[in-house]
Amino acid sequence: MSIQVANLGFPRIGLHRELKTALESYWSGKSDAQALLDSAAQLRAAHWQQQKALGVTYIPSNDFSLYDHVLDASVMVGAIPDIYGWEGGDVPLETYFALARGSSAVPALEMTKWFDTNYHYMVPELTRDQAFCLASTKPLDEFLEAKALGIETRPVLLGPVTYLKLAKSKEPGFDPLILLPELLPVYAEILRHLAVAGADWVQIDEPALVLDLDDRSRTAFRTAYDQLTAVAPKLKIMLTTYFGGLDDNLSTILRLPIAGLHLDLVRGPEQLELVTAMAPADLVLSLGIIDGRNVWRNDLEEWAQKLRPVIEARGADKFILAPSCSLLHVPIDLDLEQDLEADVKSWLAFAVQKLGELGALAQVLSGTGEGAQDKLAEAGRVLALRRASPKTRNRQVRDRLADVTSAQRRRWSEFADRWRLQQAQLSLPALPTTTIGSFPQTEAVRKARASHARGQLSDADYEAFLRKETEAAIRWQEEIGLDVLVHGEFERNDMVQYFGEQLIGFAFTKHGWVQSYGSRCVRPPIIFGDVARPQPMTVAWTTYAQAQTKRPVKGMLTGPITMLQWSFVRDDLGRDEVCRQIALALRDEVCDLEANGIGIIQVDEPAIREGLPLRRADWNAYLDWAVDCFRLATSGVADRTQIHTHMCYSEFNDIIDAIGRMDADVISIETARSKMELLEAFTSYHYPNQIGPGVYDIHAPRCPSREEILALLAKAAQHLSADQLWVNPDCGLKTRSWEEVRPALANMVAAARQFRAESKLTAAQ
Ligand SMILES: CN1c2c(nc(N)[nH]c2=O)NC[C@@H]1CNc1ccc(C(=O)N[C@@H](CCC(=O)N[C@@H](CCC(=O)N[C@@H](CCC(=O)O)C(=O)O)C(=O)O)C(=O)O)cc1
Ligand SMILES: N[C@@H](CCS)C(=O)O
Numbered sequence: 001m002s003i004q005v006a007n008l009g010f011p012r013i014g015l016h017r018e019l020k021t022a023l024e025s026y027w028s029g030k031s032d033a034q035a036l037l038d039s040a041a042q043l044r045a046a047h048w049q050q051q052k053a054l055g056v057t058y059i060p061s062n063d064f065s066l067y068d069h070v071l072d073a074s075v076m077v078g079a080i081p082d083i084y085g086w087e088g089g090d091v092p093l094e095t096y097f098a099l100a101r102g103s104s105a106v107p108a109l110e111m112t113k114w115f116d117t118n119y120h121y122m123v124p125e126l127t128r129d130q131a132f133c134l135a136s137t138k139p140l141d142e143f144l145e146a147k148a149l150g151i152e153t154r155p156v157l158l159g160p161v162t163y164l165k166l167a168k169s170k171e172p173g174f175d176p177l178i179l180l181p182e183l184l185p186v187y188a189e190i191l192r193h194l195a196v197a198g199a200d201w202v203q204i205d206e207p208a209l210v211l212d213l214d215d216r217s218r219t220a221f222r223t224a225y226d227q228l229t230a231v232a233p234k235l236k237i238m239l240t241t242y243f244g245g246l247d248d249n250l251s252t253i254l255r256l257p258i259a260g261l262h263l264d265l266v267r268g269p270e271q272l273e274l275v276t277a278m279a280p281a282d283l284v285l286s287l288g289i290i291d292g293r294n295v296w297r298n299d300l301e302e303w304a305q306k307l308r309p310v311i312e313a314r315g316a317d318k319f320i321l322a323p324s325c326s327l328l329h330v331p332i333d334l335d336l337e338q339d340l341e342a343d344v345k346s347w348l349a350f351a352v353q354k355l356g357e358l359g360a361l362a363q364v365l366s367g368t369g370e371g372a373q374d375k376l377a378e379a380g381r382v383l384a385l386r387r388a389s390p391k392t393r394n395r396q397v398r399d400r401l402a403d404v405t406s407a408q409r410r411r412w413s414e415f416a417d418r419w420r421l422q423q424a425q426l427s428l429p430a431l432p433t434t435t436i437g438s439f440p441q442t443e444a445v446r447k448a449r450a451s452h453a454r455g456q457l458s459d460a461d462y463e464a465f466l467r468k469e470t471e472a473a474i475r476w477q478e479e480i481g482l483d484v485l486v487h488g489e490f491e492r493n494d495m496v497q498y499f500g501e502q503l504i505g506f507a508f509t510k511h512g513w514v515q516s517y518g519s520r521c522v523r524p525p526i527i528f529g530d531v532a533r534p535q536p537m538t539v540a541w542t543t544y545a546q547a548q549t550k551r552p553v554k555g556m557l558t559g560p561i562t563m564l565q566w567s568f569v570r571d572d573l574g575r576d577e578v579c580r581q582i583a584l585a586l587r588d589e590v591c592d593l594e595a596n597g598i599g600i601i602q603v604d605e606p607a608i609r610e611g612l613p614l615r616r617a618d619w620n621a622y623l624d625w626a627v628d629c630f631r632l633a634t635s636g637v638a639d640r641t642q643i644h645t646h647m648c649y650s651e652f653n654d655i656i657d658a659i660g661r662m663d664a665d666v667i668s669i670e671t672a673r674s675k676m677e678l679l680e681a682f683t684s685y686h687y688p689n690q691i692g693p694g695v696y697d698i699h700a701p702r703c704p705s706r707e708e709i710l711a712l713l714a715k716a717a718q719h720l721s722a723d724q725l726w727v728n729p730d731c732g733l734k735t736r737s738w739e740e741v742r743p744a745l746a747n748m749v750a751a752a753r754q755f756r757a758e759s760k761l762t763a764a765q
């Protein structure tokens, strides 16, 4: 009996971001719906064929999405809020994209982070009297589409309990989980359709099972799977968990009448022994042994040794090999990368290579396939070379870190004293106005960078272009009367990649795109060695901008935790240690900016909340080192230098104490979208430092009026004292156009002035 390989999800965006191109062309009206649907179908077909060629037995379908799989689940169950005007029947593409991106008439659904990843999903919005119905048969359609191509697939559904746990309601005090009895019949209906169409297995994703669960949630799992397993006795359910171990939820799961259980053995390796000892003899175990969240080549021989006795004891037909989670979170194909250093490249595996690794391991464990054993030996040889490589260690960096003192993680004086000195230096008005850093990354900016990268635009011409953009941005900020200016980040491709490209210990890819949301992608850098900064990274552009104006220009850096969180991190050193190394490199940058006359420096940490471990028991350890790293990066400056930080996409309640301990002089946060609700965490904490609650929702194209901004400022002033407040947008403006940004920021400045005048506030206290 041979061991089979499963995949849980293939990246959707396409090797050359074909989905991005098709979506953006459709949205801009350059192509029609049919062209978009054709491109999507071509991508699905190519991905199924490729997985088949790689020897995957359980190939996923319905893992593809035009925008987001959680949104697809909402559409499948007909959970479409009334404002979108859907009246039943097929959900038009227009409605789907209105939910995803908003339209001139309606805002988009809220978007937030998918567990602890940098992928964003559209939050389901449910009401107490929510009715569900099967509004889309996408899982069935895609199963049949693959079947017509001669490919048997295993459809993927987002599980009903996780779906409800991710959902929100505008009605206070209502927990969407009470809607489970109404939701389950829709899941039952789609399962029946799949069974009739000939599906053998269905993969139902329940990543909520790796979270801390209360008894109600555990009962919900029992209710759901008791019912769903009875729907179509021949359709086997592979209950799929990932992003962590099951721990205290394990016994609940093992009592469910499911046919298969997928375990993330990368995040929860200890589960293997426990589950194989406790699981019913007929339960098929899908072993997630290849990291779907990282890019390192695997030690397959080690896995072979670990798995052999287990497989012998339980029987090969009771196991499937798989990645730990969907491969959505990794780039597609390493073979495309021609510029990576050969040794670093040999240490890596992207989605295609990972499926190849699983195939080789399955063959070795099954005793089939020629040459598979050689592949394992080759992997072992390469990994030994990686372990011995001098590229991964830097004595100076290690020595310097060993010598870090607690004084280096503390500013000289308390905030109140620092603030007095900063105010004497900067003379800012009350409610100072500023922005978060980036200005529109226009087509011209992206084109110039692309031609520069292709060698078609010289260094001198590219720099001249960027100087022109930066200077124009400074002039315009002066004109509209902003108090603290930014240089606009025109030279940056991405707030993490830009720094990764300049630091030692990082590698970066040309084609390693990973979907962040919708058509937007990022190329996470790869941290393979100790991190060091060979030379200043931002001083030239910041000082250039400062030289154009008498007003203060904020230096703009990405913080250590965000650099870590949005990169692929080496797996041979603790994340905390890697983060400390980045913090030291950034500390030097902060000090260099100060030495070059920059009086305000912002160190962005939008990913600090996302990095919070999924289990509460692990929170404090993480927050302690995360705060330490931020302080190490920012405490090397004099009291007169003002340190800002910025956070977005965050609920702050869970981390408010850590935010306090970060001790930034000023923090800007995203609050406009929640109409200042997110500010409550700061109010109840009595946050003592300065704070800029966002007053302009940058996710929507619409321009906020002066009155709207005034109302938000008044609300913020009810939460906090007016002399603590700054006025700024929710986040950077890189995804917006100048046509949208210009009037919005002018209104923001006008609103701040009016608020100051009406409240008789003068200089910041
Ligand atoms: C704040 N956010 C970020 C997150 N993660 C990051 N790593 N960075 C972030 O900023 N996570 C949370 C949020 C997510 N938000 C976003 C917002 C916007 C994007 C985005 O716009 N991504 C761009 C790609 C950005 C980039 O790398 N640009 C490069 C390459 C541009 C490009 O595609 N060039 C073309 C040629 C262009 C031409 O000729 O016109 C090419 O190379 O083929 C650059 O500007 O140089 C996107 O387009 O998806 C992401 C996350
Ligand atoms: N400085 C960055 C922060 C984004 S979270 C920007 O403005 O785009």
Ligand SMILES: [Zn+2]
Pocket: 436, 606, 646, 647, 648, 730, 731, 732
């Ligand atoms: Zn932001």
